[in-house]
Amino acid sequence: MTTTIADLKRQNNERYQRPGNSDYPQETVERIVRPAPDRYRNAIGKFKVDRLANCIACGRCAEVCSYGVHAKPEGYKYTIRPQDYRCIGPACLETGQDCVSQCPVHALRVRLNPNAECLGDPRWSSDLVLATWHMAETGHRPPAHLEYRLGESGGGFDRIRFKFEVDGSEPDRALADKPEDPASNSGPEADTGLELNRRGDNRPRIRIDIPVYGGGMSFGSVSIHTILAKARAMTAWNSFTCTGEGGYPDRLKPYDDHVITQVATGLFGVREETIRRVRIVEFKYAQGAKPGLGGHLLGDKNTPDVAQMRGAVAGNALFSPFPFHSVYSVEDHKKHLDWIKEVNPRCLVSVKVSTPTDVDMVAVGSFYAGAHIIHLDGSYGGTGAAPDIAKKNIAMPIEYAVPKVHKFLSAESIREKVTLIASGGIRTAYDALKAIALGADGVVIGTTEMIALGCVRCSTCESGRGCPRGIASTDPEMVALMPLDWATQRLINLQNAWREQMIYVLKKLGLPSIQSLRGRTDFLCYMDDSINTKDVAK
Amino acid sequence: MPDRYHIHTTITPGRFYRVGKFGGIDWREDCARCSECVKPRCNYEVHEHEALHNRDPRAALRPLYECKACFSCVQGCTKGLLSLSINPEYLEMGDEYWTPDIIHTTWVQADAGKIPVSGAGYRGPFHGTGFDSIWTDMSEIVRPTRDGIHGREYISTSVDIGPKPMRLEFSPDGRMITPPAHLLEIPLPVILDIPAWPVRETGLALARAAAARRLGTVAVLFARDAAAVPESDLGSVVPIVSAEDIEKRRDLIRNSSSMIQLPDGPEIDAAAAEVRKLKPRSIVSVRMTLRPDTADRLVALAGKGLKVFHLCADPHGRERGGDGTPGRHIKDALREIHGRLVGEGFRDEITLITSGGIALAEHMAKAIICGSDLVAADTALLVALGCRVCLNAHSLLIDGADLGSPEFRDPECPIKSAAGDLHYAARRMVNLMGAWHSQLIEVLGAMGIREVRRLRGEVGRAIFREEIEKEAFGDLDRMPMEPVTA
Structure with missing residues (x-):
């Protein structure tokens, strides 16, 4: 007996009595922040603490250090090797209650860690990498000695600030211990949720709890543990992750309700069955890193x-x-979206495009073709492998594309009917907030998740056995380097730290929800080195 | 359909000392010889290679620099004895324009002619000056022009050099009056130029000619070097002949490629006429230093029938001001010159060749977008042979001294050893051009442009930082870089 389209629709409708589209038992993941320390023996910090040979193992350092750098457990003859990744450096030395000045034999020395200097690059500075590791470990904002808001690229988000950051109204970060801690935020919490379907059609209204979801990374480009950790963490946060273009591994089925399946140009692993089981289907037209x-x-x-x-x-x-x-x-494009909508009558459709000059026209075209989500992927985004010439030179960074598209959609009076998502260079919670203030509704992250899992951006994901740290590799031996539970916890923690920062900023701005920040460029300012400080001060 | 143009590259490892970015520091005396050693587990076998190297009595006493800085060993060592640092020698290579990263990627491209591909996203600064303030556009879904670089359509990278008539004219009886155009068509928009500073190595010039023949393009050579080029390669040589030497170099002019370069000078039109008398179908190109008044000079020379110009910027891609100080970047100079020639109504008759500061494949595409027809590679060819654009060479550039003179004979200079083996040097130059050509096709494919001729002056297919910043951030309040504390 052949199955007709009417049969399929009926089956689908029966299945859709429940919120998700999957017929597979769905797992839940607890949204609990727990410590998830570095999976390597020697964690890297900004500072290095040297203990010289003249140490007398008196244990004084362990007594004075309140950051856990030094420890001399009971019954131990010697103090154990300094956990120097916890050291906060000069800020502690200024207090006078530090290990260096308190050591009776001057056997301790604190200096910048040369390993940390080898880490990072202008886009992902050493501080940003270390700060992201800290957030993934603790689930909270890093201490003040790590710059966690800005990179060192000298442009884009690194030139844009919230006005409260520079007008003197925010306390010095070195003094403000943990302003994002919910405990120090009295009053109701700002709403960080995001509606994904604004078209008002008969498809489900999907709401996610954070304005962030995970970017597409295919099975092949990253390991199965990476894929599952992303899916599990986003399940915990009631958000989504994306399969990328490499098929839908069976182990993802328990998280179907939080998975976006991608239909990309190679159609690798795309089947009607995988399209039917998810709540969002993403068309990938181009990728920012290699548009x-x-x-x-x-x-x-x-x-x-x-x-x-x-x-x-x-x-x-x-x-x-x-x-x-x-x-x-655009007509062909509509035909494609109609195909997906016919196959899965209860899914939302996202269209992922990169950022050419006419990205605004592309966005409008996608809206009229029926897209619920327009996902702009900027040119400085991540990739498992791309020609260097493409990463640097082709298409515009996301910072330029978001306001361009937001303004154009507003001028066309369709801005309220579509969800605009930015990706490709969203490194920090502040980048995400700035993208939203420039006009996006939410963001997609990819590299940040990889960093949280321990990526050091050595740029060798593409070759040989793949990632030497087991994140972006399909070699069984390398995959085993990263335990799934640990990876899941790191990503849950990262999102918690980001959410705390978002709530803090929204509170500073006096806004009730993340959605009310959208397009509020009046909260932002551009740091311009052609303006003289003294002129402004006058 | 004619064969697709393809550059046959050959794996040719460099014979020079390769400076790497990361160096490992290993406190071996504290090693406990534990069973958990991280060294055998290195994904890239760096420690193993290093041990073999150290035990080889014939190996040079130099570090190998194979480390990719993945930190697996640094973080995994049970006693924390390993650490990494950035090699100061790496940071000292080149200068602010010819950065260590550019030098390194050029070495790698010249090894095998492959496009540099890597994982993770872009790592550099948001933007820079010159070419780094331009992004090339790409074509999204709504421009039906191409089938991708791996598809069926052929993306042409050929360009024509020579005076092109704007229209054909016919006599009343139907005969064509316009003389037929003699164009030099080369299959990639690059010619191989003389080094930006005086390197008196005939072997290097011969290698350039051999590489040009294999690539199907031309190599610019001083007349004195061209005299030593074997007959088989002479057809790919563009000799630079001074006006007073034309008679003396008549055999060379007749036997070399159809293009001859004359340095710009007061009697340039008479010299050009003399060359044409010797070789009627020759293409005379005027070699001139790029200056703020170049556009005026081009218009004046075009009026005298000269149509091909080779504009030489300094090694950092800047024009030279009247007092010799660096001026605008070629991106800005070219846009002005191209715009002026379009305004004068004869841009299509002219061929502009640009050299100086073309360090990467992307510079080639961007210079063409800004208005050049093709570019000339100069310093990049030296870097392909291991040149580190060292300070020594820069001082030569400034004071005009001669690298051939004994006091500058550096036994370590990789150019000197490379020039001794013509085939090695030519192969590495071909490899580099092969990598550039493939990258140009990537960019053209992304833009949806099927031939590089159409890219010339197509500023609509580029995103200029100054313009897009204004459009995107124009409505943001401005603040000084340092916070206001008063």
């Missing part, structure tokens, strides 16, 4: 498991061609 070039999985990472998932031959490099060969106009 106009399509995806690329190098042969080494195409292991038998990956190849089977993608319906390909192991060992061969896999290209997703650019563009969709069946889409050469």
Whole structure:
């Protein structure tokens, strides 16, 4: 007996009596912040504490240090090796109650950690990497010696500030211990939830608890533990993660209700069955890091498991061609969205595009084609493999694209009917807040999650056995380096730290919800080095 | 359909000392020889290679610098004995324009001719000056022009050099009066130029000519070097001939490629006429230093029938002001010159070649977007052979001294050893151009442009920082970089 479309619709309707679309038992993940320290033996901090040979093991350092750098457990003859990643550096030395000045034999020395100086780059500065690790470990804002809001790229988000950050109204961060702690925030908490369906059609209204969801990373580009940790953490936060273009691993089924499945140009692993089981389907037209070039999985990472998932031959490099060969106009685009909507009558459709000059026109076209979510992926976004020339040069950074599209959609009077999501260079909670103030509704993160899992941005995800730290690798031995429970906890913690910072900023701005921040460029200012400080001071 | 243009690259490892970015520090005397050692587990076998290197009596006493700074060993060592640091020698390479990263990527591209591909996102500053303040555009879903770089359509990178007539004219009886155009078509928009500072190495010039023949492009050579080029490569040589030497170099002019370069000078039109008399189908290009008044000079020379210009910027891609100080970047100078020629109504007759500061494949695409027809690679070819753009060379540039003179004979200079093996040097130059060509196709494919000729002056397919900043952030309040404390 053949199954007709009417049969499918009936089956779907029966299934959709419940909120999700999956017929697989769904797991829940607790939203609890727990410590998740570095999975390596020697955690890296900004400062290095040297204990010289003349130490007499008196234990005085362990008595004075309130950050847990020094420890001399009972019964131990010697103090154990300093846990110097916890050291806050000069701020502590100024108090006079520090290990260096209190050591009776002057056997301690604090200096900048040369390892930390090797870490990072202008976009992801060493401080940002260490701060993200701290957030993933503790679930809260890092201490003041780590810059957790800005990178060192000298442009874009790193030039934009909230006015309260620079007008002197915020206490010095070195003094403000933990202003984002809920305990120090009295009164009702600001709402960080985000509505994803604004079209007013007959499809579900999906609301996520944080204005953030996870970006697409395919099975093949990252390990199964990475994929599952992302899905589990977003399940805990009632948000979403995306499969990327590499198929839908069976182990993701328990989290179907929090998974976005991606339909990209190579159609790797796309089946009607996977489209039916999710609540959001994403069309990927282009990726910010390599716009106009399509995806690329190098042969080494195409292991038998990956190849089977993608319906390909192991060992061969896999290209997703650019563009969709069946889409050469907005009409073709609508045809594609209609196809997905027909296959899954209760899903929302997101359209992921990169940021060319006419990105505003593309966004309007996507809206009229029926998209619920327009996802802009800026050119400085992450990737598992991309030509260096593309990462740096092709298409505009997200900071430029968001206000451009927001203004254009507003001028077309359709801004309230579509959800605008920004990605590709959202590194911190402050980046996310700035993107929203510039006009986005929410953000998608990718690299930040990888950093939280211990990525050091050595840029070798693409070759050989893949990531040497087991995050972006499909080699079984490398995958085993990262336990799933640990990874899940790190990502849950990261989101908690981000949410605390968002609530803090919203409170500073006097706003009741994250949605009320959208497009409020009046809260922002641009740091311009052509303006003279003294002129303004007068 | 003619064969697609393809550059045949050959894996040619560099024979020079390769300075790496990261160096490992290992306190071996504290090592407990534990069973949990991280060294054998290195994903890249760095420690193993290092041990072999250290035990090899023939190996040079130099670090290997293979480390990728993944920190797995640093963080995993049971006693915390390993650490990393940035190699100061790496940071000292080059200068603020020819950065260590540019030098390093050029070495890698010249090894095998492959496009540099890496994981993780872009790592550099948000923007910079010059070419780093431009992003190339890309085509999203609504421009049906191409089938991607891996598809069926052919993306042409050919350009024509030579005077192009704007229209054909016919006599009343139907005969064509316009003389036929003699163009030099080269399959990639790059020619190989003389070094930006005087490197008196004939071997290097010969390698350039050999590389140009293999690539199908041309190499610019001083006439004295061109005399030593074997006959098989002479067809790919563009000799630089001074006006007074034309008669003396008549055989060279006749036997070399159809393009001849004449340095700009007061009697340039007469010299050009003399060259054309010797070789009627020759293309005379005027080699000139890029200056603030270059546009005026071009218009004046175009009026005298000269149509091909090679504009030489300094090694940082800047024009030279009247007093010799650096001026605007070629991005701005080219936009002005291109715009002026368009305004004068004869841009399409002219060919502009730009050199100086073309350090990466992206610079080639961006210079063409700003109005150049093609570019010339100069310093990049030296870097492909291991040049570190060292201060020594820069002092030569400033005082005009000669690298060939004994006091500058640096036994370590990789250019000197490379120049001794013509095939090695040519292969690395071909590899670099192969990598540049593939990257140009990537950019053109992303833009949805099917031939590089159409990219010339297409500023609509580029995003300029000054303009987009104003559009995106124009309505934000401005604050000084330092917070106001008063």
